[in-house]
């Protein structure tokens with residue numbers, strides 16, 4: 001399945017809620033399976049239905065230990081990144097509950113080849129339905145909280161470029177070459193030169 005990239009109108013729309021009684025239908029179950037498959041093929045740690053061209057309030061998330069093992073241990077630690085088992089969130093409602101903001105580089109499968117520093121709440125609470133149409137409350141912090149905020153933004157037609165520190169936007173190659181191993185505070189102070197940029 002093709003992952004839709006920035007410029008597609010569906011990525012800028014408010015997506016529709018999925019009626020609870022439709023979640024367990026074959027059509028929605030097959031869509032969720034297709035979303036997991038597309039996310040793993042990319043690979044990514046989250047994917048929202050608009051990224052497959054569908055304006056539905058569904059996202060899938062999975063952060064595998066094998067992905068985390070590939071990044072420096074220190075980075076996994078500062079990002080508070082730990083494995084998240086595969087699951088779907090449907091019709092999510094996000095609560096930031098006044099949590100502190102943290103800044104990290106973030107990317108998106110719909111903006112391939114780019115990254116930027118994006119402030120996000122350190123912790124969130126999400127009320128949603130799961131893939132079995134059961135109501136769940138997710139209390140997440142660290143990288144998992146960031147993934148949830150990123151994916152729920154997709155359902156509201158938002159991309160990380162709407163929230164990033166604009167002067168930190170860069171290509172992946174330059175990120176890998178120049179910034180990958182630089183502490184985030186130093187990246188910020190060297191790239192963000194004026195209060196306006198922040």
Ligand code: ZN
Nearest residue numbers: 107108109110
């Ligand atoms: Zn994305």
